[in-house]
Amino acid sequence: MATVETRDIKKHFGEVRAVDGVDLSTKEGEFLVLLGPSGCGKTTLLRMIAGLELQTGGDVLIGGQVVNDLPPRARKIAMVFQSYALYPHMTVFKNIAFPLKAQGVQKELIPQKVAWAAALFGIEGLLHRKPRELSGGERQRVALARALVREPSVFLLDEPLSNLDAKLRAAARDELQQFQRRIGTTTIYVTHDQVEAMGLGDRIAVMQGGKVRQIGTPLEVYDEPADTFVAGFLGSPPMNLIERQDCLVGFRPEHFLPKEAHENRGRLTTLQFRVTRVEYLGADRLVYGALEGRFPDAKVIAKLPSTVMVPIQPGIHYDFAVQDKDLKFFDKATGLRTGPRPLA
Ligand SMILES: Nc1ncnc2c1ncn2[C@@H]1O[C@H](COP(=O)(O)OP(=O)(O)O)[C@@H](O)[C@H]1O
Ligand SMILES: [Mg+2]
Known part of the structure; x- marks a missing residue:
């Protein structure tokens, strides 16, 4: 050896x-x-x-x-x-x-x-x-x-x-x-x-x-991906990355759930989600759509395990949320990870 x-x-x-x-x-x-x-x-x-x-x-x-x-x-x-x-x-x-x-x-x-x-x-x-x-x-x-x-x-x-x-x-x-x-x-x-x-x-x-x-x-x-390349290369579908001023905000599809599905686990950031398509994969549902409100038209994907029973239909707006600990921030110019920032 x-x-x-x-x-x-x-x-x-x-x-x-x-x-x-x-x-x-x-x-x-x-x-x-x-x-x-x-x-x-x-x-x-x-x-x-x-x-x-x-x-x-x-x-x-x-x-x-x-x-x-x-x-x-x-x-x-x-x-x-x-x-x-x-x-x-x-x-x-x-x-x-x-x-x-x-x-x-x-x-x-x-x-x-x-x-x-x-x-x-x-x-x-x-x-x-x-x-x-x-x-x-x-x-x-x-x-x-x-x-x-x-x-x-x-x-x-x-x-x-x-x-x-x-x-x-x-x-x-x-x-x-x-x-x-x-x-x-x-x-x-x-x-x-x-x-x-x-x-x-x-x-x-x-x-x-x-x-x-x-x-x-x-x-x-x-x-804990070190940069946007790693964040985007791992995971299927990959991490959602949203542009915002001088940084990119990332969150994994499996962390982006209907607000009520989070129960009371930690601080949440709520995002309005306009659903365009739902794909059934057996154990999971992939939900495609775009955000509204503070990130207009940013395309994102949610991955909901079959244990999340909330019915989701295309064409409808939902309150989805991410736990704050699952939000990752990256510098827009270098792609490197930065510290957490308030989203408001
Ligand atoms: N003998 C070679 N001559 C010129 N370019 C090469 C040669 N071998 C590899 N490259 C180039 O080096 C880069 C890395 O290749 P490689 O190590 O085979 O990548 P990977 O295994 O990750 O697919 C590529 O751009 C490839 O075209
Ligand atoms: Mg090779």
Whole structure:
């Protein structure tokens, strides 16, 4: 096991600042997720940690040692990419054994190591098959077993589940998390999927434009976003953001409820809501519309759990409210979080 750290790491491709000064530091055995939209620099950052890409500036440390000059194989890292390639002509056993052979592991030790890695992912029964005889999920597990068989100190995963369909993904996510908890290998996991990030990460580093905008536990980044980017990227639907003089006021759809549904929980700010559309999602109702009064025509969304029985119809005005503790304020110019301000 080892920690991973980057210090002001950068990668510029000509004019493109793919990674633009990132400071990250994992804890021992941590599951850290890098989350951000396509093109924000996640893969480039991971490749620099692995030693597959040379940084323009800054340092990579593994286990507290600067590894800038170490080639990938000397970094004791295993990496699994989105497009993991199994060797099609080899059996599952041979695929998993391959990195051991390349590493010069004694022949007699190979079967037991392969059996160990296969057991971790429940693929002991597939060892004699060829990749084309496996389902997508099984191939994924073989790729993970192959990456782990060398018992790396650090595990780097770049959108490893994105080739699986939604149902398999949820199951694979669950397996991956259980497995990581069991072996306790420090893991950095890249995804653009916020649901995946929230479910998997001990902490999430939210990236945009080559920078880390915020790093924290899933609850911290969700409840206390550091800027409007993080506020808007997490949550489905995302946080409502309303312009007001020099700031933006944000509140989550699930905190914007009919006034009577709040009962007596804390101080409330009441907003007049003109409803245009109601969408039934089973457990929730999404209510679309615009505010009136002090924020005329600001478009907002409310997410009401099915336990809120208040009937809501399009074309009608309602008194909705947000608890004051759930109002977040951001500077309009910088997008950064600021302290609470009175709304009146
Ligand atoms: N080899 C390369 N040459 C030029 N530009 C690159 C190269 N690799 C990545 N980029 C650019 O760097 C940025 C970050 O890319 P990447 O790290 O792949 O993002 P992500 O994995 O978050 O989608 C993008 O603008 C991408 O086009
Ligand atoms: Mg990528």
